[in-house]
Amino acid sequence: MTEPSPVPFRSTGRVLLAHMRPHRRRIALGGLLGLAGAAAVLLQPLAAKELIEDLSRHDRVAGTLALLSGLVLLGAALKALSQYVLAYAAESVVLRARHRLIGRLLRLKMPVFEGMEPGDLLARVTSDTTLLRQVTTQSVVSAANGILTIVGVLVMMGLLDPVLLCVSVGVTVLVSVVVTTAMPRISRATVRAQASVGAMGATLERALGALRTVKASGAEERETAAVRRAADEAWRHGIQAARWQALMGTSAGLSVQLSFLSVLGAGGARVASGAIDVSTLVAFLLFLFYLTEPVSQLIQATTQFQVGAAAVARLREVDLLETEDDAPAVRRGTTTTAPTRPPATVVFEKVVFRYRPDLPDVHRGVDFTVPGKGMTAVVGPSGAGKSTLFALLERFHEPTSGRVLLDGRDILDIPLPELRADIGYIEQDAPVLSGSLRDNLLLAAPDVTDEELHDVLVRTRLDAFVRSLPRGLDTHVGHRGARLSGGERQRVAIARALLRGPRLLLLDEATSHLDAVNEQALRDVILEVARQTTVLVIAHRLSTVTTADRIVVMESGRVRTTGTHEELLVRDALYRRLAATQLLV
Ligand SMILES: Nc1ncnc2c1ncn2[C@@H]1O[C@H](COP(=O)(O)OP(=O)(O)OP(=O)(O)O)[C@@H](O)[C@H]1O
Numbered sequence: 001m002t003e004p005s006p007v008p009f010r011s012t013g014r015v016l017l018a019h020m021r022p023h024r025r026r027i028a029l030g031g032l033l034g035l036a037g038a039a040a041v042l043l044q045p046l047a048a049k050e051l052i053e054d055l056s057r058h059d060r061v062a063g064t065l066a067l068l069s070g071l072v073l074l075g076a077a078l079k080a081l082s083q084y085v086l087a088y089a090a091e092s093v094v095l096r097a098r099h100r101l102i103g104r105l106l107r108l109k110m111p112v113f114e115g116m117e118p119g120d121l122l123a124r125v126t127s128d129t130t131l132l133r134q135v136t137t138q139s140v141v142s143a144a145n146g147i148l149t150i151v152g153v154l155v156m157m158g159l160l161d162p163v164l165l166c167v168s169v170g171v172t173v174l175v176s177v178v179v180t181t182a183m184p185r186i187s188r189a190t191v192r193a194q195a196s197v198g199a200m201g202a203t204l205e206r207a208l209g210a211l212r213t214v215k216a217s218g219a220e221e222r223e224t225a226a227v228r229r230a231a232d233e234a235w236r237h238g239i240q241a242a243r244w245q246a247l248m249g250t251s252a253g254l255s256v257q258l259s260f261l262s263v264l265g266a267g268g269a270r271v272a273s274g275a276i277d278v279s280t281l282v283a284f285l286l287f288l289f290y291l292t293e294p295v296s297q298l299i300q301a302t303t304q305f306q307v308g309a310a311a312v313a314r315l316r317e318v319d320l321l322e323t324e325d326d327a328p329a330v331r332r333g334t335t336t337t338a339p340t341r342p343p344a345t346v347v348f349e350k351v352v353f354r355y356r357p358d359l360p361d362v363h364r365g366v367d368f369t370v371p372g373k374g375m376t377a378v379v380g381p382s383g384a385g386k387s388t389l390f391a392l393l394e395r396f397h398e399p400t401s402g403r404v405l406l407d408g409r410d411i412l413d414i415p416l417p418e419l420r421a422d423i424g425y426i427e428q429d430a431p432v433l434s435g436s437l438r439d440n441l442l443l444a445a446p447d448v449t450d451e452e453l454h455d456v457l458v459r460t461r462l463d464a465f466v467r468s469l470p471r472g473l474d475t476h477v478g479h480r481g482a483r484l485s486g487g488e489r490q491r492v493a494i495a496r497a498l499l500r501g502p503r504l505l506l507l508d509e510a511t512s513h514l515d516a517v518n519e520q521a522l523r524d525v526i527l528e529v530a531r532q533t534t535v536l537v538i539a540h541r542l543s544t545v546t547t548a549d550r551i552v553v554m555e556s557g558r559v560r561t562t563g564t565h566e567e568l569l570v571r572d573a574l575y576r577r578l579a580a581t582q583l584l585v
Pocket residue numbers: 114355356359362380381382383384385386387388389
């Protein structure tokens with residue numbers, strides 16, 4: 001599977017409803033509160049008309065005035081509450097969508113992941129889910145409420161005076177007053193919410209940037225939890241922003257209404273003088289004024305739906321991507337000093353493999369056996385398919401035909417967590433994740449004891465380096481370990497793999513980085529590990545092949561020959577050439 005197929009527009013509505021369904025009660029409550037608020041507002045012109053008529057008759061106005069004030073406050077309170085409840089539901093829709101997406105992304109199958117842009121995936125989790133906020137709640141409810149309110153207002157106006165209704169339909173909507181004092185607070189809260197979204201993107205990028213290592217370390221669940229924590233933080237700030245919006249938005253409406261009531265006072269004086277019968281006119285003006293909000297609501301809802309529909313489609317695409325289903329395993333403790341688990345045997349049986357149907361075969365019938373224990377080195381020209389052997393063993397990809405066996409079992413029959421828990425994988429570029437040294441070392445085995453950790457640090461010659469750091473293991477290594485040297489990164493990667501206590505160690509040897517002393521030391525570590533564990537090394541150094549128990553020579557996707565260094569020097573021309581030109585001394 002490569003590019004996700006586009007989602008047809010008509011299914012967008014269905015997907016939208018699916019997002020809303022878990023929060024339908026809250027959305028309905030928000031909608032009803034909004035309607036009740038609108039009804040309270042709609043009753044105000046009638047009360048105002050009554051008030052004016054009372055004044056013109058020189059009746060007592062206290063009761064009507066109280067009723068009118070009550071309606072104003074009730075309308076404002078109901079609207080604020082409705083806005084908050086809807087915003088709460090909207091934030092919850094976003095949180096749920098993010099949790100779902102985050103849960104899928106670190107479990108994407110490698111071929112699917114390799115066909116995607118990580119930045120695009122990040123945008124789906126960050127900004128697309130944010131767009132969902134408006135479209136699933138505000139715009140749907142605003143549209144429904146807006147239409148109902150407009151119909152209600154028009155009916156009321158028609159009942160008051162059909163002629164004026166015809167005139168007023170064409171009248172330009174009154175410009176509402178913007179309360180600028182609310183803006184700085186809302187924008188501050190929104191900026192914080194956006195910053196949290198950014199932080200979430202950064203956490204996710206850290207894990208996606210080293211997905212192979214995370215997968216090989218069985219760390220999907222813990223990395224997922226870290227990203228989810230950031231998502232929760234964004235949700236919290238979103239709720240805060242919503243609270244300000246509800247409060248300030250409503251006070252804006254309230255202040256407009258209060259100033260309108262002042263005008264009403266002046267108009268009442270005119271009625272008292274008996275100049276004109278303005279009660280109907282005033283009521284009408286009020287209705288006209290109340291039309292402003294639902295009309296703008298409706299326009300906004302339509303725009304939001306356009307934007308949101310695109311976001312929904314993009315989120316749906318991620319839902320359709322293939323993931324690895326099994327739960328990741330976490331290795332408890334380490335067996336680096338005294339392994340209790342037997343070393344693994346590996347067999348490649350007529351393996352044919354290509355990365356994508358449109359690409360040529362990388363493996364064209366690979367056949368070889370790696371017995372338990374000892375070190376097997378793989379050599380061959382660049383592009384011969386050596387690293388692909390490891391990708392198949394970790395099941396990042398699956399053979400087109402043929403089988404890969406671990407202890408005689410087809411690895412396709414071994415649950416992924418079990419398979420990966422048996423393997424320690426050191427990639428050639430030794431990826432290090434942003435975070436502390438400790439985070440990196442414990443990625444594959446979070447429960448190792450301090451002694452086990454110390455032992456591995458000594459063996460990988462990292463102990464002196466860690467001691468030299470003011471913050472020791474809590475030192476932050478920077479984005480992708482940028483604050484470490486290449487050699488340090490490599491030793492961290494080896495220590496991480498050893499802490500996993502693997503039955504099979506896969507080492508894609510670096511072509512540079514280590515000084516002679518550390519080189520020798522690490523070779524000793526690998527040789528020691530090989531006494532108890534199966535070690536498969538893609539060798540780039542002469543010193544590695546000379547100490548290997550057996551060497552597999554690959555050429556153009558096939559195993560050309562196998563043997564020891566001395567045997568191959570005598571009988572294989574390609575090996576002789578590789579040893580002379582490509583293997584570092
Ligand atoms: N993810 C991928 N998608 C598509 N093609 C790939 C992918 N990874 C590797 N290839 C291609 O597969 C072929 C074999 O790659 P592989 O990395 O296994 O070779 P290698 O023998 O390890 O080479 P080197 O010694 O240079 O690392 C190369 O032609 C490479 O371009």
